[in-house]
Amino acid sequence: SAVISQKPSRDICQRGTSLTIQCQVDSQVTMMFWYRQQPGQSLTLIATANQGSEATYESGFVIDKFPISRPNLTFSTLTVSNLSPEDSSIYLCSVATGTHISYEQYFGPGTRLTVT
Amino acid sequence: QKEVEQNSGPLSVPEGAIASLNCTYSDRGSQSFFWYRQYSGKSPELIMFIYSNGDKEDGRFTAQLNKASQYVSLLIRDSQPSDSATYLCAGRMDSSYKLIFGSGTRLLVRP
Numbered sequence: 068s069a070v071i072s073q074k075p076s077r078d079i080c081q082r083g084t085s086l087t088i089q090c091q092v093d094s095q096v097t098m099m100f101w102y103r104q105q106p107g108q109s110l111t112l113i114a115t116a117n118q119g120s121e122a123t124y125e126s127g128f129v130i131d132k133f134p135i136s137r138p139n140l141t142f143s144t145l146t147v148s149n150l151s152p153e154d155s156s157i158y159l160c161s162v163a164t165g166t167h168i169s170y171e172q173y174f175g176p177g178t179r180l181t182v183t
Numbered sequence: 184q185k186e187v188e189q190n191s192g193p194l195s196v197p198e199g200a201i202a203s204l205n206c207t208y209s210d211r212g213s214q215s216f217f218w219y220r221q222y223s224g225k226s227p228e229l230i231m232f233i234y235s236n237g238d239k240e241d242g243r244f245t246a247q248l249n250k251a252s253q254y255v256s257l258l259i260r261d262s263q264p265s266d267s268a269t270y271l272c273a274g275r276m277d278s279s280y281k282l283i284f285g286s287g288t289r290l291l292v293r294p
Contacts, residue, residue: 068229098280100281108286109271109284109285109286109287110227110271110273110284111284112281112282115280115281157226159226159227163280169234170215170232170275170280171217171229171232172217172229172273172282173229174219174226174227174228174229175226176225176226177225177226
């Protein structure tokens with residue numbers, strides 16, 4: 068498994084501002100992902116963070132709103148820009164370990180964002 | 184659209200009973216499936232994954248996969264009140280590394 072930390076664990080932000088969330092893993096991992104979990108809902112994949120190249124975004128998510136960086140194999144950031152109350156959610160970093168066949172995916176503790 | 188379906192529950196079982204959680208999926212190209220447990224206010228915790236037809240056991244948990252019928256299940260033996268949580272089923276589709284999550288089943292184990 069992998070030990071994943073996220074900062075901040077929670078934040079309250081004003082409309083129109085931005086929040087950057089950091090994700091740190093205790094070992095090098097190939098795949099890192101960012102998910103969103105809205106209240107009472109399941110997990111939705113925002114993007115795959117690619118080391119050394121632009122992130123791969125899912126339908127409905129765009130780079131201008133959710134810029135992602137991944138400078139190395141253990142660290143990534145997600146920025147949620149131009150915040151609105153609809154962005155209030157839990158944001159989760161996730162990493163994949165193992166081989167293509169024996170593949171496991173783990174989640175960080177999450178960042179709870181409230182936009183006022 | 185590739186989907187993973189779960190009954191939202193709640194599924195209520197008495198302490199000591201077997202809890203059976205089910206999940207169906209639409210994509211026959213799905214390669215492997217994952218069960219996560221999520222306590223309220225916490226992040227999902229991986230319980231186990233399965234990619235071969237049949238059963239896979241780990242302690243009190245057994246995952247079952249039937250690719251012909253496109254369903255996955257999780258059995259929890261000797262259920263404890265501490266097992267009360269939402270259980271998320273996720274499928275890994277084709278050769279992608281992405282997981283598609285179901286909406287989760289809430290399990291309530293009554294003392």
